[in-house]
Amino acid sequence: MTVSQPDAAHLDSSAGSSDTEAYLQLAGITVQFPGVLALDQVSLDVRRGEVHGLMGENGAGKSTLLKVLSGVNQPAAGTLSLNGVVQQFTTTKAAIEAGVAIIYQELHLVPELTVAENLMLGALPNRFGVLDEKALLARAMRELERLGEKIDPAQQVKYLSIGQRQMIEIGKALMRDARVIAFDEPTSSLSSRETTQLFRIIRALKAEGRAIIYVTHRMEEVYELCDRVTVFRDGRHIDTFEAGEGLDRDRLISCMVGRSIADVYGYRPRAAGDVQLEVKGLLGPGLKEPASFSARAGEIVGFFGLVGAGRSELMKLIYGAVKPAAGEIVLKGRRVRFATPRDAVRAGVALCPEDRKQEGIVSIASVSDNLNISCRRHFSRFNVLNSRKEAQTAKEFIAKLAIKTRNGETPIGTLSGGNQQKVILSRWLAEEIDVFLMDEPTRGIDVGARSEIYGLLYGLAEAGRTVIVVSSDLAEVIGIADRVLVMKEGRIVGDLPKAQATPDALIKLALPR
Known part of the structure; x- marks a missing residue:
């Protein structure tokens, strides 16, 4: 893939001629909201x-910093410089015109417009005040070819995959000649193939001399992609490290959460x-080939493997979401057959799916509705719901699991x-569940919130439940199973x-022949 070549005059002015000097510099940035110091003299x-790379727990200040960079938030103190020139972005338009682009986790595209129209939104070509559709499609096609994307520029964006939409956002940034591009948790909704394509493009952008900020919770991405990584905690800059194999994972986690990696996993034998x-x-x-294994009451069993190893597929077969071709399931000594997930839940088996947003929650519904969606049958008589009982159950589990929400009526999205994962767990705790199938339970969750989830899983095991955890995070599966x-x-x-579950042993087993 070839992305547009950098403007030499723009990149190589006297203020920043060396590759070791900062192109983007934020110094002493302070942002304060009513009662909250969101950023406290942060420099980057x-x-x-x-x-x-930029890492930190939720609430560490990462998003606030991106909003300063994009002109959404204006700092109370500090300076922002591009190529040695101090900037003041009072609007997002000013930031865009200065060559700054933010690729947010929630993409800013207009679904009803075409790919071409989204790529050139705000700068649509025209002739005599009338949209020049021929020029629009031609320019969009050139941009898509540079990105290596085979997408019809006349297609509406709403029909594209998440990965394709993200490429359109990157295309918008390049068409505006962005020299600073920030990615906010870009792989949270991408498939493995789409993630590989994204990394390829980011490396191409890096080779062109663009300055890239990459916000992520995923440590494996930092090691694979980043040159340096900065850690924020509680609105403060904690430290900046050279990335790569020399970066100690334990030290990175300790910086993010203020405690050691052992404390994060907090393994509790039983x-x-x-x-x-x-x-x-x-x-x-x-x-x-046929899969066979057993799991005991009070046991946390980890499942590890590379992408495509079949772990999620096995969980869905156990749960009745996919019909098995052969084999049987024995629950508490009794052979069971699950034609549907409803059968599994009523027998005492529940699945927290890998894709939380698509398969685990109804994002526009309330916390209460999502929490009660399975056990609702217990709260109705003659098909009439007992809304008071539902509200009471929601309130009880919000308190029990310390779910951070204003109340049960807050949209879970x-x-x-x-906190979404805690709502899903609450849903099953409100049922009589004996076996919890947890598929990537901490994906997209910051390190501090992970500790809370692990504590809940240990609590389930200590209460005699069986917990099966599917995880691509090697440290996680070793730490809790x-x-x-x-x-x-x-x-x-x-x-x-x-x-015996050491990193070397697990990786050796998981790697293809």
């Missing part, structure tokens, strides 16, 4: 041709009880990922007790 610099779930020869889509099963290419290839 980004060099041309650099991918600079005695396991009788076998509660047995999977015998289960076979179906995504599996290359406005909550953080960690009593034993780890490894899957590779649709097969279970290892079952290691905690003492």
